Amino acid sequence: MVSVRGGRGGPLQSPALPADTGAGLWPQVFFGGPWQCASPLQGELCRDFVEALKAVVGGSHVSTATAVREQHGRDESVHRCQPPDAVVWPQNVEQVSRVAALCYSQGVPIIPFGTGTGLEGGVCAVQGGVCINLTQMDQILELNLEDFSVVVEPGVTRKALNTHLRDSGLWFPVDPGADASLCGMAATAASGTNAVRYGTMRDNVLNLEVVLPDGRLLHTAGPGRHFRKSAAGYNLTGLFVGSEGTLGLITATTLRLHPAPEATVAATCSFPSVQAAVDSTVHILQAAVPVARIEFLDDVMMDACNRYSKLNCSVAPTLFLEFHGSQQALEEQLQRTEEIVQQNGASGFSWAKEAEERSQLWAARHNAWYAALALRPGCKGYSTDVCVPISRLPEILVQTKEDLNASGLTGSIVGHVGDGNFHCILVVNPDDAEELGRVKAFAEQLGRRALALHGTCTGEHGIGLGKRQLLQEEVGAVGVETMRQLKAVLDPRGLMNPGKVL
């Protein structure tokens, strides 16, 4: 993932931050200034600190070069670049542990880094510190075919794992779109299009190897364990999944694998209204059709996809579906689904059994982000991420479209409708402060609307930098206080990925 690296870095100095690019959508979320390389790491001591890092991981695995630091100060979101003071590439878990212990002893912030494909600014080094890029630890440590489990290091992405699993009869279904690190996906509780059938990372992580801030090594379910269920003590695995690097560094993840589907069929159909599309989804789930993916795209999104991916679909609320199973089971699933969507007024239920047709269809869905961006060349995208009880989806989708019109923003909607989770992809001119303000206001209004409907401000992207206020409104004072207590006891010096989540 990272091509620029090396040990050229000079002293770890009071950071020469790049000029603010103006791309920071939510400037107010960056409290305080960047980490000032304050005592005890001024001048001579800073040089000593970098030397100490090099002594742990080797000189060629530490960098303080500006380009490298900038590359590690942002993810794929609109949050402005906040570079760390140094980047290290440990080669094994012992080195991670020693780097963490070193930072901990000196009060230096620690930011874990995987593929950098997050969407909430989770890697921004808002207080500077050391970015620990874990991607050079990229081994599949253990594959247990009979037990449906695998152990991977942080450098293993979901696509790399599935390539490795090819012909094994198993696969790992969680698919957030990006080819993210599986450990990063654990850290952010990722999910995506397959979650309606296979669950999210919360359901598919069996064990984690975690380096705690002080360098101690924790195996959340015990070392080497990969059972399918347990009632042994507090669920530490569940606590670290979704902790966004604020409690420790995930250095290995044990995942639950699933049987590869014998056959796959994709289908699409368009509806006269949002309500009809959502009603169909509820009825499909109630009929226990084990749909593997069920994705909603609004008319604007379909128009964008038609243009970008050369499709010829109706410009109307649309469902993209995928079914997994035996040939015989698929036929029944298709038949039941067709009946249901037709009862709800769908037109043009068409399905694709062949791999090529299917990939064309899903490529269009996966390229929705780029299709949306292409609506306004030169602009940037921002994705909202609310999730509500499925019964409230029609109402919030209709309101959201009204809000979009009222705001004058360019936005399209795509969603994991089987989970009640949808994204509004806003395309914005990053140089237009007034428009940025409208995007921010729209996103916050949408978040609060979801909360009012018993939903969450984030189904899968996480809190990161921009949703900390909404988190407080979501879980309430006692919830936030409880989370703060957990953070304080596991990271007493507040050094793990500071400024995120809480």
Place this chain on the structure above:
Amino acid sequence: MVSVRGGRGGPLQSPALPADTGAGLWPQVFFGGPWQCASPLQGELCRDFVEALKAVVGGSHVSTATAVREQHGRDESVHRCQPPDAVVWPQNVEQVSRVAALCYSQGVPIIPFGTGTGLEGGVCAVQGGVCINLTQMDQILELNLEDFSVVVEPGVTRKALNTHLRDSGLWFPVDPGADASLCGMAATAASGTNAVRYGTMRDNVLNLEVVLPDGRLLHTAGPGRHFRKSAAGYNLTGLFVGSEGTLGLITATTLRLHPAPEATVAATCSFPSVQAAVDSTVHILQAAVPVARIEFLDDVMMDACNRYSKLNCSVAPTLFLEFHGSQQALEEQLQRTEEIVQQNGASGFSWAKEAEERSQLWAARHNAWYAALALRPGCKGYSTDVCVPISRLPEILVQTKEDLNASGLTGSIVGHVGDGNFHCILVVNPDDAEELGRVKAFAEQLGRRALALHGTCTGEHGIGLGKRQLLQEEVGAVGVETMRQLKAVLDPRGLMNPGKVL
């Protein structure tokens, strides 16, 4: 659930414990003495405390009667009775909060109590204190059919919920055998026969209302929220599921519901060896047959079931299976399963489609505990609960049978083989100290054997009183230290169900 109650109790005095019945299998697990009603609750102050409890919940909802206290000092396990000093029945969450705050302010232990159907001594009041029986809070607070969710109070059992759901098209599948309180099942991370398809309580709890030890009210996913997924902050729901009443009192649980199966078929088949039965299970799972239950019974268990439930099955390693789906899907599932088990040498694959036949079959499985006890009338049962990676099941089952023979104990094996979880039901004379010692040695040896095979000492019964040493061996020093830190920060005075888990 509780028929004996009332406000007759006299002063809360230095507890008149019942004579030790000799039924305590693991006397060494009871560290310290019972709570001595020590300062500040001696004499006059004790009377004041009971009066204060009565002021909160009403005089008729507090009892210090010996019979009542003894009834609340044990569960269905062999752990000896350890009665609390008083029992209260709050009528609503505000009363629970006020009772907790009262206990907290006075340093009095708090023990939550549901149906008392636990198997690891989780309700034993090892330090005395106040038992909070939550069963009079028994409302189904909210049912969201379109959202597949329901909110229940602690007095609602799984059977009561499913009765309520009849004709709704939905059901709650987690089935630990006992008709337990759903909030208690959340507290103990219960699972059972359906977990292979529908998951455990960990997978099916969406939100919890928890009274913290100091009386504050926490909604783990935020008040009123019932979305299907979220990435908002630390997973507090996951932390409280399986915490066995040591972090707070669960006063409401939001559960995920599932579509009721359109049709159901049960089947059995017997095998020439344990290995063949387990191999069949792996192959069925690999073939992605969505089996709803797949239970293993060894030859001893089958013999006991034949006698107790008037069956006429082969006395051999046997699988009991259940399939859920449409008629057409069921036929395919049955056909695939039959092929697989026959390839593994099964004989007598027979299936039952009619409700009556099915219930007869599953009644036999559900009565396995009593069938085992009937092998030695007048004796008591103790159930082990290890869970291992499924590939290690044949090995541990064979070793366990050898150990059983070597120990001279009466034991039969039954297990949720799709999850790698099995129980060895030992039937023991509680008056025979030497035999009790052999049971204890056998259970510990089995626990350590599971740990050596990357398994857990408890798949679903929990740690409770008897497995605290094994938990330490399972999660290691850093794991236990992390759990202790979590306990210390959420229950700083150590008053929530003391002596359990850690």
